[in-house]
Every structure is written in structure tokens, then in C-alpha cells.
Amino acid sequence: MAPRRRGNDRPAHRLGESPGPQSPMPSRNEGPASAADLALHRLDVLARAGEVLASSLDYEITLQHVAQLCVPELGDLCVVDVVENGVLRRVATAHVLPQKRSLVHQMTLRNPRPGESPAPAGRVLASGASERLDVVTPDVVASHTKDAEHAALIRAIGMRSHVAVPMRAHGDVIGVLSVGITETDRRFDDADQRLVEEIARRAAFAVENARLYRSAQAEIARREQAEAALQLSEQRFRAITEQSPLSTQRLSPDGRTISVNAAWERLWGLTADVLGDYSVLTDPQLEEKGITPLLRLAFAGTPTALPVIPYDPTVSVAGADERDDATRWIGAYAYPVRDDEGAIREVVLVHQDVTDTRRAESKLRASEDRLNRALAAGELVVWDWDLATNRVECSQNATNFFGIDMGQLGAFLEVIHPEDLPRVKALAARALETGIFDRIEYRLRRSAGRPRWMQSRGHAEFDDDGRAVRMLGVTVDVSDRRIAEESVRVLADAGEILGRSLDYQATLGNLARVVVPRVADWFAVDLLTEDGELERVSVHHPDPARVAIAREVFERYPPRRGAGAWKVIETRTPDWTADIPRRLIEQGAVDADHARLLLSLDLHSYITVPLVARDTVIGVLTLVHAESGRRYERADVALALELARRAASAVDNARLYAQLQDEHRRKDEFLATLAHELRNPLAPIRTGLALLQADGDATRNARTRAIMERQLAHMVRLIDDLLDLSRVTRGTIGLQRRLVDVGGLVASSVEASRPLIDAAGLTLKLDMDARHVVLDADEARLSQVLTNLLNNAAKFTPRGGLITLRTALHGARVRIEVGDTGIGLAATQLESIFEMFARGVESGAYGGLGIGLTLARRLVDLHGGQLWAESDGPGRGSRFIVELPVSAQRVEAAPIDAVPDVSPLRRVLVVDDNVDAAQTLAALLALDGHEVRCAFTGDAALALLDEFHPDIAFLDIGLPGMSGYDLARHLRADARAAQARLVAVTGWGREQDRSQARGAGFDAHLTKPVDPAAVLALLAR
Incomplete structure (x- = not known):
């Protein structure tokens, strides 16, 4: 068994060695290892790997130990990458040579996430299968690196052979274990790959266990923290509940109160002990306001917000004391609290007192309402223009004010009249520089009616950099002022036009x-x-063709009585329509052609107002909007009425002027006629005087005297008519009323007119059905009226004609009609004939002053009657009707005083500064046998008393020095003349003149020229 290589400072095999695929790495001095040695060596590596993996529950430390175990036991280089949060992260590296460890570190720094590069680790992570590079050639390096720097590092490390295997746990790849040979020529084989995969498998379980342990520890820590937080939360909840400024009420599942905090007691002015069995779930006040169903949601487990309501605890809580401020505006939030099993343990109710807010809001709304009413009353809008967003915020009345929903500036600009928009924009641009939005007036667009005029002004606000950021201002509706100004201008121009000429048609x-x-x-x-x-006297439109159509319509279809212009005249009320619908025109048309003509004029809106002058309607004025599309409004009627008032005044003044001119003409004719009428009798009087001087023949003198008396009587009648007319006009004439029968009145009038009628060769026919009717009247004045009518009939009826006089009773009034077959009257003369100086014909061929009918009508008016004329036209005769009220009394015969056959002779004093008048009167009296003395001044008259004591004195009032009134007082004071009868002789015949004479002591009053018969009658008394 080959010795183990535990150091980290030697390569996996000697350079130049070619160990077999199953051979363990031999020592320096040993030959090739046997299969048994290799197996033992691999078992040793796995055993030590197990120890390393079990040595720590921190998988990063563990994996670093694994990397150090694999170097140099498995290769010269080892890196471990682990998947964390879906990303492959390098957590451990090792290299057999210390000087190359920095290169490995640089490679980690430059490629911290191997899974995102073409390196073997990323490829294994993606495929889930091991990848072994037996020989790492330059081409392999180029294909398994992400860039040139990455490839340079691999070449610097000296990678010659490489194996990368996945780390699997529960079927998932949780990392990659990579081993490389850099310092020898050995190549990885299958056995090496299986060993690395086994180590990777064990490392994966170690990582998973470490993670589970870490997760368990984190869960334990989290639970400990949660328990601590819960405990802290409960402590805080209790503290918050008890110390919270919000009213908090804990409720049991049945709605009864568990506890309340101090804020609840302050809010309601109650303590918890007064609640007793009170339950929020059975509160009728909450049920009525719709809160109970929402509370039941909270008691069912759903946190619920309760809307703000007014609540009075004294209504629902039996133990609560009543007070004025008990009602509060409350909003609330109800949230359930569950136990460990999830059941509802309690419901916490947190109240929010918004009473002060509601009161403040109410005051604010009231204030805003007052402001909006004030703005509306003042026709004022407040606006705020945000220059950054171009948004315009306005006061509440802006929508009605501008006719649009205000928002963006563009919406506002769209309603400005196109002709005024450039001025508004230019002013706004200047305001952004100067900060002042000067006062400007402009119009708003309107589809119909008068334009609306606005006046805006404001100022800009700037930021610290001097940039305008907003514009604040106000806009006022000045339409009424502009309309008033335009109306004033129109009326001023109209006044100037109307005052230029008295030709009203041209005006x-x-x-x-x-x-x-x-x-x-x-x-x-x-x-x-x-x-x-x-009569249409004026119609105007810019288009003459349309004017011609309008004239045709008026001539062919004149206005109908009771409608249109006639209705305005009859009611004296303006008629205006803002919009004339087609249906109205068609309904008002007489026929289809009439409708066609009207519709062709394109009429849209009209005003018709009466023309009133001196409280009399004289016509109508009509204004119409057509092609302009404008519409009249109620305010326009006032302007139309004022135009009509001025136009009516101009027409009336022009007519009065024409009437005045006519009266001037008639006055001139009257004066010429008067001169003629006065000269005519003067000529025979003058001639007669010459004859009397030259001829002593009594017969011829008597004839001459008769002519002179007739002419003088004619002059006196002319003067009396003028004086009577003056008295009637000034209202100073007095009526001497008594009971008069119509028969006697007619008889005396006929007797006075008979000579003229007979001389004209006319027939007089009487029809006296009302001869016995009694009047309460001045017989002399009514006789004067009838005599004038009969004389006129005689004057204006050709020889051989007929005059009729009829009387008839009509209820409580009697009619006396004088008719003739004379020259007749035109319709226009039936009323004007009674005007001053009016004459029935243009020429003076018929004589007269033209005042007789005027005087006659006014005398009849004084009797409470009427006088009017009728005629079928020129050449067809005339009828003049007098209508008078009948008296309810009967006429009784008055006793007739006996008149002595011979008048007694008197001593008479005549005083007049007009010597001719005095001597003429004295001569007349002397011829009658009376003793007469003349004096020409008051002093001379008093001097005569020494030798002459008068029975009667005729005194002129207008004496020089001592007036007639003063002389009368002296005579009354002198015993020599105290019993004399004093008679005032004057040219003044007014009632006040007579009254003044009586006051001075006069017994009678005569008006010049004196009637000799009246003088003799006074002497006979």
C-alpha cells in the first residue's frame, strides 16, 4: 500500500509519470501503485471526507475543508459552488501551490457566479450531469471561458485536466464540485470521476443537513422572537389601551363591555360601571343608523371600519346623565381578537372623535357657502393657474361662470372670443416677466345672445430662481357694465340724432x-x-332687397288686431321672444306665401315696445335679430323701452311743432281776419259820422244812425266773443244757472239767428220732441252756443238749402242737433274744427274769426255736456250735436215785475279821462232828458259836488292820478254823494274785476264798449 500524500505542497504526481487509470498516486521514490493500494487510498480519502463533513454544521466551513482534502489527494485544484436563491455561488477554493492560490482567488472574483458563464460548473448546473475534460487544450479553454481575461487566468493556472460533478440532495442539484490537474501530466479517468462524484454526494448531504439545521435554528429563533414579540405586544397593547388618547372599548362576544380606557370615559363622560348589561349589538340608536350590521361582521371575525355618525349615549345607556353636549360625531374601527383555537375571544372597538373636525368642517362649509354666494352675487371667480402643469383651479362657481368644467388652461382659452384671445395671451406672457397681470377685459364665446364680458386681473408668484410658478387672480363678469355703457352710447347717439331735426320720418x-x-x-x-x-313709417336693414320683402309683407299682410303690434298697443306692454321657432312663424302666417316671405327674412329674436307720448300710445318700435344669430334677453327690453320713449318724444315733438306751426298760421290768419272784421264796421261808422255832420235831413240821418248802430253791434259781438273765449280758457267765466226749458232756449236762439237765415234764402225745419225738457243752465250762454251753430249753418249752406234743428231725449241727457245741407266737413276736420282759430274752409270767403266753435264747445263743457260734429264728407252737409244733462226739477213761471212806462229823470255824473267817451255818453243821457255833468279826473269830479249832487255816477276805473276805485270811496264818504248809485265803467270784465268794484263801493259794473240800453236800464231802476 502506497503511503498517503497528506501535504498540500506537492503535486498529485511527478512530472513525466504516466500512472495507469486505476493507480493511486505514488510517492516520489515509489514505483507504480497496485490496485489494492489505489482502492485503499480512495477509501482513506472517503473516510477522511466523512470526518471532515461531520466536523461542522456550518456548510461553508465544511466545504472549504472538503476542497483542502481534495488537494492534493485528488488533484492540484478544487473549487466548490453552491446554489443559493437560484444562483450558483462559489463558496470554497484550494490549490496545491500557494503562489497559484491568488490566481484562483482572482478567477473567483472575476467570475463570482459560475452558473452564468460557459465554465464547466455552469454547464453541469444546467445539465445536471458530470463533465470531465481529460485533456484541456487551448480550444477547450476558449470554449469554456466567457472572455479573454477569463481564458488568460485558466492558462496562467495551467489547467491540464478537469472534472466537474453535480452535488445532489433529494434529486435536486444544490451545487458543483470541480477538481483540476495543473501541475502534472496525469489525466482524470473514470475511477477518479466516481471518487469525486461520491465525495460530491456526501458533501451535498452535508450541505443539506447543515441547511436544515440552520433552518431549524432560525425557526427556533423566530419562535422565540415571536413569543417575545407577542409578550411585548400584549404589554404594549395594554399600555396603549390604557394610555391611548383614542377611546378604546373591549367587548365580549355578546356585545357587553369588558373594559374601557380613560380616553373612553373622557369621550363619553361616563364610567364603565354605568354600562351594566348594555350591549352594542342591541343598541337601537346603532341599529337605526345602520351600524349594527357592520358590528356583527366584526363579531363574526372580519375587521370592520364603522362610518362616522352622531351618537348620544344618554339615549341608549340607562345610567347616563343627560347634558347638552352629549352628542358626539364618532367614527370607529372594530377588530376581533381570537384565542389559540381561532375562536373570537373579544372585539376591540376603537373610537375616533371627529366632533371638532365636523364642527370645523361645518363652519368651513358655511364659510365657503357664504364665500361662494358672495362670489356669485358679485359675479366674481377666483383662480389659481399652476404654470408647471398648466392646470387652473377655480372657485366653485367657475363652471356656471364660464360655461365649462375648468381644468387645463386650454379649456379656458377655448371659451375666449377669438378676436380677444391674442390680447389675453400677450398680457399673460408679460405677466410672467413682470409679475403683474394687468386688468384686461375680453369676451367669452356664446352661440347666441349678447356676448359676456369678463374682466381679469392678478399677479404671478416666483420661485427662488426667479421663475414664475403660479398665477393668482380674479375674474369679474362686467357684462352688465359693458352693456350699460354700450346702451348709454347708443342712447347718446340716438339722442343726438333725435334732436337734430323736427322731420320725424327723416329722424x-x-x-x-x-x-x-x-x-x-x-x-x-x-x-x-x-x-x-x-302706418309703417320706417323699416331698416343693411340689405335693400330684404327691406323690400319686409315692406311687401306689411302691405299685403298688415298686423292683425289683438296680436303682434296691436296687442302691444292695446296692453301697453312690451312683447319679446328670445327665439322665434319656425313653428311660430308658420302658425302666425296667413297663408303659405306669407310664411315663405317671413321665413326668407331669417328672423331669430325680436322685441316690440309701445311708443308712448304724454301717456298716449302713438305706435310701436320693433327690433329684430336675424342673420347675426344673436338673441334678445330680458335686459334688452329696458334699452328698447328707452329708445322707444325717446323716439316717441321726438315724434310727438315733431307733431307738436307741426301743430304749433299750423296754429301760428291760423293765428296769423285770425289776426288778418280780425283786422278785416274790425275795419269793415269802422268804414260805415266813419262815413256815417261824416254824413251826420254834413246833412241835416232827419230821415237820412236816422237811416245813417241805424247803419252805424248795426256795425257797432257787430264790433261789440266780435270783442265779446274774444273776451268770453279768454274767460273760458282761463276758467274765470261764471255761469248764471237757472231752470231753462229746451223749447224756450231753442226759440230765443232761432229768433236771434232768423234774420241771417232768411237773408241767406234758407229753410229752417224744427223737430222739437224734447221741447219740455228742463235744464239747469245759463240760458244766455247756451243760447249763445245754439245761435253760433245756426249762424254757421246759415253761413256755410248755399242759398235754397235746408237747416234742421232737432231735440230728442236720450236717457238722462237731451240732444240738440243742428244740421245743414252745406259744404260739409272732411273726416280730418271733425275734431280739428273745434280748435282755436280753426275755420271750416281755407279761404276767408265766409268770414268769421274761427273762435266760435271753440267757445261753444267750452261753454257746453262747463255745463257738463258734449259738443261734436258729424259729416258724410265735403259737399254733403254737417251735423253739430249738443248733449246736455237733464234737470230733475220742473220750470215754474217767474213773476214779471211791472216796468213803468216812463223812466224817472236823474242827475247823472260821468267821469272818464277819455273826453270823447265821456261827452258821447253825456249827450246820449241828455237826449233822454237827464241832467248830466262831465268830469275828466277824480279831483274835478269831487269839485263838482259843491254845485251838483248826483243820483247816479258812471266812473271810469282807469283814471289818471286818482283811480275810479279811490274816487268811489271818496264819494261814499261825502254826504253830498253818499246816496248816489255808483256804476264802474271799464274794459276789464273778469269776475275778480267785478268783485274788486263791489269792494270799492260800486253798485253795478259795465264793460266797455257800453251798451246804451244797459245804461238806460240802470237809470230806470
């Missing part, structure tokens, strides 16, 4: 050009005519 045309297209696509004005029809 309305100019107004249309202001309104279109700023306020409307269409503008139209329809005015009421005098006969109550609608």
Missing part, C-alpha cells in the same frame, strides 16, 4: 342707422294714423 331713418347693427339687425317703427290704423 327715424337716421335713428335706424344708429340701432342697426349695434342693437338689432332690423329696425321698424309703426305709427297710429288719425283714423286709428297702423
Whole structure:
């Protein structure tokens, strides 16, 4: 038996030896070993391997010993690789020569994971079979290394023969044992491979046992740690439960309380002893709020989170004292605790008191709600633009404000009007540099209706490097202000247009050009005519062809009563529609052609408002949106009403101006007529005076005097009519009412007009059905009215014509109608004929001042009646109807005082600074036999009292120096004239003038020119 080679400092065999395949390695001086020696040697190696493998339970140390055993017993080099976590890791190396151990170490460092390289260990791990390289040639080295450096190391080590075998345990490869010959020429054979495989098998079991031992030790350690951790956990749990600020309640499987901590007692204001038999599983308050089913899940073994609810323990716990703040908002977590067998031992309930949070949230929500209401009321949005993400966060009202869900900046930019978007972007870019987002106003896109105007402003925030990181700001809806400003501009322009001209048709045309297209696509004005029809005086649109269509529609299909423009006129209420559906146009059309014309105008929205001037509707103004696609809103109605108010005022002013011009014309005609009417009687009066001076023939003088008296009476009537009209206009005329029968009134009027009727060659026909009807009236004034109507009929009816006067009772009113077959009246004259200075015909061929009918109507009005005219047209005669209220009293015959046949003679004093007037009146009285004295001043009159004591004195009021009133007071104070009757003679005939005369002591009042009959009547009393 060959001696064993135990040293690590010699090669496995001598260089140049060629031992047989079964020969053990001989010593230096020995010859070839026998088979028995080799067998003994292999058994010795296996025995020592067993000792080494059993020497330690640390398999890395054990494997290192195995590697050292295999060198030099089996070869010059040995490495052991073990699979750990699926990766082949080198855990042991050995080499027979110390100087090559560093090369082996470098090879390990450069190839720490052999399984990932083409080296034999990786190939064995992959295949699970041993691999023996009998002779390691350069080609073998190249094919079994991963790179040039790896190959260089193998060559430096001097690998000549190599065997690698798997280490198997329970059928799995857990590592690779590799042995190599580097220092001799010996080659591995089958016997060597079987020996290495046996050592590998035993090493694998040793590794597995070591691992099992290590795993067992780790499990023991883990269990010890777990027990310690459990004990610590229980200690900590008790400490946490007792000291935790969270309310904790331990519950038995039936829901009753085992224990609570101090936090629970503080939370509920209770102690555990008051709970008694209380069970959370039967709490009605928890059942009502839906908590009980969730608790049952925890008691069944499922940890469960309980939602936040308001809970009042005084409702559910019998021993709890009631208090105001007992209710708390509580959330909870219930988790089961099991025993060793897995049964539910208890349930731990941990409460989270969120009462303060809920109250704070409630206050916060209230605050946010107030803020949102304030922002909405102020039409304001607050925004925060994150420049890094381009995300825009806004206040809650932003969606309604902008009409979109705000998020990315792009969404906001999309709603800005395209014409304004460049300005907004440019301002934002400047703000990123300056930090100031200056105030800017812009429009938002809208599919219809007025544009919405926004005003935004803000500022940028910068980081430490001076880069803008966010933009904060506010946006305000300034639509109302912009609309108001535009409305003001439109109204200002409209006001300027409306004030330029009194030609309202031209003015309305100019107004249309202001309104279109700023306020409307269409503008139209329809005015009421005098006969109550609608006339379109203005319609405007940029397209003349469409205007022609609109005119055709109005002419062919005029507005229907009770709808459209007529409804606005009748109700005095604006009519507007935000959207005109096709169905509405088709339903409103008279026929298919009407609908076709309307639809061709592409009408979308309209406003029609009344034109009101001096509380009277004079027409309508209509605004329409068509091809622009805009829609009217309620706020637009106010602008339309204001435009209509101004337009109506302009139309009314223009009409008033035209009326004023017409009145000026009539006034001029009146003055010319008055001059003519006054000159006519003056000519015969002047001629008559000359005749009286030149001719002493009594007969001719009497005829001349009669002519003069008629002309003078005509002048007096003209002046009386003017004075009466003035009194009626100023409301100073007084009615001397008494009971008057209609028959007597008509008789006196006919008697006054009969000479004129007869002279005109006319027939008068009376129809007196109401002759006995009684009126409470001023007989003289009503007679004046009827006389005027009869005289007009005589004046305007050709010779041979017929005048009719009819009276008839209509309920409690009587009608007196004067008709003729004369020149008649046009429809436009039926009302204007009663206006001041109006005359029935244009020429002055018929004479008159044009005030008679005006005076007549106003006198009838004073009696509570009405006067109007009717006619079938020019050349077809006229009818003038007086309607008066009937009196309920009867007429009683009044006694007639006896009038002496001869008037007594009087001493008369006449005082007037107009010498001619005084002497003329004195001469008239002297002719009647009275004793008359004249004075021309007040002082002269008083001087006459020394020799003349008057019975009656006629005093002019407008005396120079001492007025007639003062003279009357002096006469009343003087005994020589205290009993005289004083008569005021003046050109002023107002009631206040008469009252003032009575106050000064006058007994009577006469208005110039004095009627001689009135003077003689006063003398006869």
C-alpha cells in the first residue's frame, strides 16, 4: 500500500509519470501503485471526507475543508459552488501551490457566479450531469471561458485536466464540485470521476443537513422572537389601551363591555360601571343608523371600519346623565381578537372623535357657502393657474361662470372670443416677466345672445430662481357694465340724432342707422294714423332687397288686431321672444306665401315696445335679430323701452311743432281776419259820422244812425266773443244757472239767428220732441252756443238749402242737433274744427274769426255736456250735436215785475279821462232828458259836488292820478254823494274785476264798449 500524500505542497504526481487509470498516486521514490493500494487510498480519502463533513454544521466551513482534502489527494485544484436563491455561488477554493492560490482567488472574483458563464460548473448546473475534460487544450479553454481575461487566468493556472460533478440532495442539484490537474501530466479517468462524484454526494448531504439545521435554528429563533414579540405586544397593547388618547372599548362576544380606557370615559363622560348589561349589538340608536350590521361582521371575525355618525349615549345607556353636549360625531374601527383555537375571544372597538373636525368642517362649509354666494352675487371667480402643469383651479362657481368644467388652461382659452384671445395671451406672457397681470377685459364665446364680458386681473408668484410658478387672480363678469355703457352710447347717439331735426320720418331713418347693427339687425317703427290704423313709417336693414320683402309683407299682410303690434298697443306692454321657432312663424302666417316671405327674412329674436307720448300710445318700435344669430334677453327690453320713449318724444315733438306751426298760421290768419272784421264796421261808422255832420235831413240821418248802430253791434259781438273765449280758457267765466226749458232756449236762439237765415234764402225745419225738457243752465250762454251753430249753418249752406234743428231725449241727457245741407266737413276736420282759430274752409270767403266753435264747445263743457260734429264728407252737409244733462226739477213761471212806462229823470255824473267817451255818453243821457255833468279826473269830479249832487255816477276805473276805485270811496264818504248809485265803467270784465268794484263801493259794473240800453236800464231802476 502506497503511503498517503497528506501535504498540500506537492503535486498529485511527478512530472513525466504516466500512472495507469486505476493507480493511486505514488510517492516520489515509489514505483507504480497496485490496485489494492489505489482502492485503499480512495477509501482513506472517503473516510477522511466523512470526518471532515461531520466536523461542522456550518456548510461553508465544511466545504472549504472538503476542497483542502481534495488537494492534493485528488488533484492540484478544487473549487466548490453552491446554489443559493437560484444562483450558483462559489463558496470554497484550494490549490496545491500557494503562489497559484491568488490566481484562483482572482478567477473567483472575476467570475463570482459560475452558473452564468460557459465554465464547466455552469454547464453541469444546467445539465445536471458530470463533465470531465481529460485533456484541456487551448480550444477547450476558449470554449469554456466567457472572455479573454477569463481564458488568460485558466492558462496562467495551467489547467491540464478537469472534472466537474453535480452535488445532489433529494434529486435536486444544490451545487458543483470541480477538481483540476495543473501541475502534472496525469489525466482524470473514470475511477477518479466516481471518487469525486461520491465525495460530491456526501458533501451535498452535508450541505443539506447543515441547511436544515440552520433552518431549524432560525425557526427556533423566530419562535422565540415571536413569543417575545407577542409578550411585548400584549404589554404594549395594554399600555396603549390604557394610555391611548383614542377611546378604546373591549367587548365580549355578546356585545357587553369588558373594559374601557380613560380616553373612553373622557369621550363619553361616563364610567364603565354605568354600562351594566348594555350591549352594542342591541343598541337601537346603532341599529337605526345602520351600524349594527357592520358590528356583527366584526363579531363574526372580519375587521370592520364603522362610518362616522352622531351618537348620544344618554339615549341608549340607562345610567347616563343627560347634558347638552352629549352628542358626539364618532367614527370607529372594530377588530376581533381570537384565542389559540381561532375562536373570537373579544372585539376591540376603537373610537375616533371627529366632533371638532365636523364642527370645523361645518363652519368651513358655511364659510365657503357664504364665500361662494358672495362670489356669485358679485359675479366674481377666483383662480389659481399652476404654470408647471398648466392646470387652473377655480372657485366653485367657475363652471356656471364660464360655461365649462375648468381644468387645463386650454379649456379656458377655448371659451375666449377669438378676436380677444391674442390680447389675453400677450398680457399673460408679460405677466410672467413682470409679475403683474394687468386688468384686461375680453369676451367669452356664446352661440347666441349678447356676448359676456369678463374682466381679469392678478399677479404671478416666483420661485427662488426667479421663475414664475403660479398665477393668482380674479375674474369679474362686467357684462352688465359693458352693456350699460354700450346702451348709454347708443342712447347718446340716438339722442343726438333725435334732436337734430323736427322731420320725424327723416329722424327715424337716421335713428335706424344708429340701432342697426349695434342693437338689432332690423329696425321698424309703426305709427297710429288719425283714423286709428297702423302706418309703417320706417323699416331698416343693411340689405335693400330684404327691406323690400319686409315692406311687401306689411302691405299685403298688415298686423292683425289683438296680436303682434296691436296687442302691444292695446296692453301697453312690451312683447319679446328670445327665439322665434319656425313653428311660430308658420302658425302666425296667413297663408303659405306669407310664411315663405317671413321665413326668407331669417328672423331669430325680436322685441316690440309701445311708443308712448304724454301717456298716449302713438305706435310701436320693433327690433329684430336675424342673420347675426344673436338673441334678445330680458335686459334688452329696458334699452328698447328707452329708445322707444325717446323716439316717441321726438315724434310727438315733431307733431307738436307741426301743430304749433299750423296754429301760428291760423293765428296769423285770425289776426288778418280780425283786422278785416274790425275795419269793415269802422268804414260805415266813419262815413256815417261824416254824413251826420254834413246833412241835416232827419230821415237820412236816422237811416245813417241805424247803419252805424248795426256795425257797432257787430264790433261789440266780435270783442265779446274774444273776451268770453279768454274767460273760458282761463276758467274765470261764471255761469248764471237757472231752470231753462229746451223749447224756450231753442226759440230765443232761432229768433236771434232768423234774420241771417232768411237773408241767406234758407229753410229752417224744427223737430222739437224734447221741447219740455228742463235744464239747469245759463240760458244766455247756451243760447249763445245754439245761435253760433245756426249762424254757421246759415253761413256755410248755399242759398235754397235746408237747416234742421232737432231735440230728442236720450236717457238722462237731451240732444240738440243742428244740421245743414252745406259744404260739409272732411273726416280730418271733425275734431280739428273745434280748435282755436280753426275755420271750416281755407279761404276767408265766409268770414268769421274761427273762435266760435271753440267757445261753444267750452261753454257746453262747463255745463257738463258734449259738443261734436258729424259729416258724410265735403259737399254733403254737417251735423253739430249738443248733449246736455237733464234737470230733475220742473220750470215754474217767474213773476214779471211791472216796468213803468216812463223812466224817472236823474242827475247823472260821468267821469272818464277819455273826453270823447265821456261827452258821447253825456249827450246820449241828455237826449233822454237827464241832467248830466262831465268830469275828466277824480279831483274835478269831487269839485263838482259843491254845485251838483248826483243820483247816479258812471266812473271810469282807469283814471289818471286818482283811480275810479279811490274816487268811489271818496264819494261814499261825502254826504253830498253818499246816496248816489255808483256804476264802474271799464274794459276789464273778469269776475275778480267785478268783485274788486263791489269792494270799492260800486253798485253795478259795465264793460266797455257800453251798451246804451244797459245804461238806460240802470237809470230806470
